[in-house]
Every structure is written in structure tokens, then in C-alpha cells.
Amino acid sequence: MSVIVGQDRVVAALTKAVQSRRLAHGLLFLGPDSVGREATARALARGLLCDRRGASAVVPFGCGVCRGCRRVEGGSHPDVHIVMSDAEAVARGLAQPEGKKKPSVEIRIDAIREICRQLPQRPYEGRTRIVIVLDAHRMNEHAQNALLKGLEEPGEAENMLVLVAPGARAVLPTIASRCQRLAFSPLTADAVRTILRHKGVADADARAARPGVHSVAAALADEEGDDDAVSRLVIGITLRQTNDALGDRLQLAADLSRDRATVLALLGQAELRLGAALRARIVLGDATAGLGADAHGLDEVSALEGIAAARADLAGNGIVQLVVERLLLGAPPSILAGRRR
Numbered sequence: 001m002s003v004i005v006g007q008d009r010v011v012a013a014l015t016k017a018v019q020s021r022r023l024a025h026g027l028l029f030l031g032p033d034s035v036g037r038e039a040t041a042r043a044l045a046r047g048l049l050c051d052r053r054g055a056s057a058v059v060p061f062g063c064g065v066c067r068g069c070r071r072v073e074g075g076s077h078p079d080v081h082i083v084m085s086d087a088e089a090v091a092r093g094l095a096q097p098e099g100k101k102k103p104s105v106e107i108r109i110d111a112i113r114e115i116c117r118q119l120p121q122r123p124y125e126g127r128t129r130i131v132i133v134l135d136a137h138r139m140n141e142h143a144q145n146a147l148l149k150g151l152e153e154p155g156e157a158e159n160m161l162v163l164v165a166p167g168a169r170a171v172l173p174t175i176a177s178r179c180q181r182l183a184f185s186p187l188t189a190d191a192v193r194t195i196l197r198h199k200g201v202a203d204a205d206a207r208a209a210r211p212g213v214h215s216v217a218a219a220l221a222d223e224e225g226d227d228d229a230v231s232r233l234v235i236g237i238t239l240r241q242t243n244d245a246l247g248d249r250l251q252l253a254a255d256l257s258r259d260r261a262t263v264l265a266l267l268g269q270a271e272l273r274l275g276a277a278l279r280a281r282i283v284l285g286d287a288t289a290g291l292g293a294d295a296h297g298l299d300e301v302s303a304l305e306g307i308a309a310a311r312a313d314l315a316g317n318g319i320v321q322l323v324v325e326r327l328l329l330g331a332p333p334s335i336l337a338g339r340r341r
């Protein structure tokens, strides 16, 4: 995909920086997983190494068709280095696990030292060297200090470092302070749908419309057995916050199991999903600067409060049916029916 979908603010900031030749040599791409941070880093590398760079039409992500762009895209450009943990490399099929040992989720300090050894040298093609560190928080303190030392080493080469991390606090302040920060937002359902369609995912629309889906990975994750019940419950609890769709909520309350353990398990899963959706919104401080809390996020908070109360009631031996009704309807249906005109 030549354009980055759903991250207009980031794209605008990068475009402006490249156009005015003010792109920092260190960039911190912050935000939740799977919303375009890595894709943007790769696209930026393409733009910096595009054979037609300088032409306004190819700022900031390159033309996508020249030899330079195609080599970055295909992972064969000698001046683009992508650093990741062994576990990530194995998961992507880029490396084989060594024997029976579980691949490390930390980024090896050796990998950082190797990159740092190259930093002062001229890039192979004499232009710019781009180093992208995926999950930069997977560098332990030693690795981060090694990187910092490498960055401070004087050299004539032009290097661009892109650190992909959940939040600025995931890397040492000494590193974060050297980088320009760009905050990626959780994706809207529209953006997820556009990306899935572009990828040719058959049920793109249905996946994008699932509640709590704010990233491509979440949309592509396979749902588990009871997922339909969890989805209905999440929707029901969320609708209760706005007092919408009473009919649906009455039906759901009637359909839900009267078995305490089953209801507790469903509540647990609904809680996880709402929590993930909420975390995607408020990632880590910086990533949401300027986003503001929208009504939807507040719904999720009250929905989580509702679940917590229901769990407490169930633990305290509340009658399952009444607990479920209070959670979905706010009051037992008999009372509610009496209030309706």
C-alpha cells in the first residue's frame, strides 16, 4: 500500500518535515500495536531512498515503483536495517529457532552493537542509512545504552533512526530526548475496513465492525468459540450506557445463561475486550496527546464499571438473573416495564 491509512496527522507531520528538510535524525513512532507504525517507518525509508526523491509528488513515502523503492519494499536494500527480537524474527518466519531454546523476546545487545559499528561508516549507496528498531522497548538497558553510545559516536554518515514503541516511557529518557515523537492513533473502524479491503480480506466489513477493534491485528484475530456471546454481551453492556436498543438488551438478558460460572466467564472475556479497546485509546500518555477523550471511550469506562459491579454481586451470591438484568437494563425488567408509558 503506498499510502498510510488512518494516520493523517502523522503523515502530515512527516510530509511537512521532509518538505522543509527538517526531518529529525531520530524518530520515535509511538502508539498501539498494528496501527501502521512499522508500515510508516518502511514507507519513510522508501521515500528517503526513492530514485525520484525531491520531486514533490513522492514526498514523503517515495514513488513505490522505482528500483530504490522496490528494493526497500522487498527488504533487499543494503541501507535499510530492521532490528527486532529473535522471537519476532521467528514469528515472522525470518529466522529459525535455535534448537529447543525458546527465542528471546528481548532485542539482543549484539544486534545493536553490530548496527552501531556500521553507523559511522558511509551507507553502501552513499545516501542515507535507515535503522528501524521494532518494539524498541524490547531493548534492555544495556542494549539501549549501547545504542545511545553508537548515536553519539561522531561520523560523516547520514543515519536515520526510527524507534517503534508503545510509548515514550518505553525507552530511556536519554534516547527519547534525542528523537522527534510522532503519536499514532488507534484506527477507526473505517480505516480498519479500508486496510482489510486493500489486503483482500473476504469479510473485511464484518471484521472492521466488531466492537473494540482499533487495529488491523485485532480485526484479523480469529474469534474463539464463545466469541459471539462475548460480542453480544459487550455490545449490550455498552448500549446500556447510552440507554439505546432496549429491545435487544431485554432479549440478551433473556438469552444469557443462568449459570453463575458461565456468566462470570463471559464477563471476564467482555472485560478483557473492553479493557483492550480502552487501552488502545489511551495507549501511554503521549500517544493520545491531542486526541481527547471521546464519548465512546467514556462508554467503555462505564461499561467496565458495570462489569466490575456485576462480578462483585455474583461473588456475593447475588441472584444471577437479577445481576444480569441490572447490568444490561439498569433495573429489573418488571420495574422498567412499569416506568414505560
Ligand SMILES: [Zn+2]
Pocket: 049, 050, 051, 052, 062, 063, 064, 065, 066, 067, 068, 069, 070
Ligand atoms: Zn521511488
